[in-house]
Amino acid sequence: MPQPLFFKSVLQEKIWGGHRLRDVFGYTLPNDKIGEYWAISAHPNGVSVVSNGALAGQALDTLYAERPDLFGYPKSPVFPLLTKILDANDWLSVQVHPNDAYGLAHEGELGKTECWYVIAADEGAEIIYGHEATSREELAERIEAGDWDKLLTHVPVKAGDFFDVPAGTIHAIGKGIMILETQQSSDTTYRVYDFDRRDDAGHLRELHLSKSIDVATIGKPLNTTPARLELEHLTTTVFVSNSFFTVYKWDITGEVKMTQTAPYLLISVLDGDGQLKIEDTIYQLTKGDHFILPNDVMAWAFDGDMTLIASHVNEKED
Numbered sequence: 001m002p003q004p005l006f007f008k009s010v011l012q013e014k015i016w017g018g019h020r021l022r023d024v025f026g027y028t029l030p031n032d033k034i035g036e037y038w039a040i041s042a043h044p045n046g047v048s049v050v051s052n053g054a055l056a057g058q059a060l061d062t063l064y065a066e067r068p069d070l071f072g073y074p075k076s077p078v079f080p081l082l083t084k085i086l087d088a089n090d091w092l093s094v095q096v097h098p099n100d101a102y103g104l105a106h107e108g109e110l111g112k113t114e115c116w117y118v119i120a121a122d123e124g125a126e127i128i129y130g131h132e133a134t135s136r137e138e139l140a141e142r143i144e145a146g147d148w149d150k151l152l153t154h155v156p157v158k159a160g161d162f163f164d165v166p167a168g169t170i171h172a173i174g175k176g177i178m179i180l181e182t183q184q185s186s187d188t189t190y191r192v193y194d195f196d197r198r199d200d201a202g203h204l205r206e207l208h209l210s211k212s213i214d215v216a217t218i219g220k221p222l223n224t225t226p227a228r229l230e231l232e233h234l235t236t237t238v239f240v241s242n243s244f245f246t247v248y249k250w251d252i253t254g255e256v257k258m259t260q261t262a263p264y265l266l267i268s269v270l271d272g273d274g275q276l277k278i279e280d281t282i283y284q285l286t287k288g289d290h291f292i293l294p295n296d297v298m299a300w301a302f303d304g305d306m307t308l309i310a311s312h313v314n315e316k317e318d
């Protein structure tokens, strides 16, 4: 029987984490330093496990390997996407991710193109999005000199904003921001600057300056322009569509029928509640739920008042 896959997923403690994942989404947190919820993940550092139906108890990485039919017989040998929610109670490190070629050559895993939908942001909250250097030499010199104030580009953010963060973009999520991140399934981060912070044991986190300088894009990041389409009971916003993934926001205000046009969909309920109907079965949806609609779910309906973020993989042509 075609059914959605809901998950039990992994929380990640971070020095910059907080407790907004409990306050906003009601997740049970083990402490007040939780930075990330890896809501839909098959990455070895935090694998989601199916929590409902006949496949309950199956880890997403195993399921992806053993049931390719559920994922449209994909080309990618590993589940390619990762959906996270981040609570930045303090600045994340200033960082950059390699592309696939560099990541595979140097770290044995894919690179990381990511993107952010801002769920909430405190008044005055900012991100770092790109840098001011105009050549790799200048970037290296300014990093060496610790000229952070002039080098790093600060951008103010508010709830509802979206940022495209291709591999090579120097970036940091700022204090007081909660985002939903859709990314390639990779955990390779090169840290450029960590605000000279020390952890509870008094240690600085490792920096990776030469690799960062190697992989950083020179030139300002170009954010995407969202494309909005108003339909009955549904506003669709396409935030980004690149060679890795497409990310949508669906604002739902009633009954909306949909059909599967991608191999499978990853969906997160960011606000409101409602229902998902597949054939004759109704699943209740509420804020903070995350699920996959696998390949055998060919048609469904949503009903209610909900804001959803949906994504699907875009497999590269050979």
Ligand code: ZN
Binding pocket: 095, 097, 114, 171
């Ligand atoms: Zn990042």
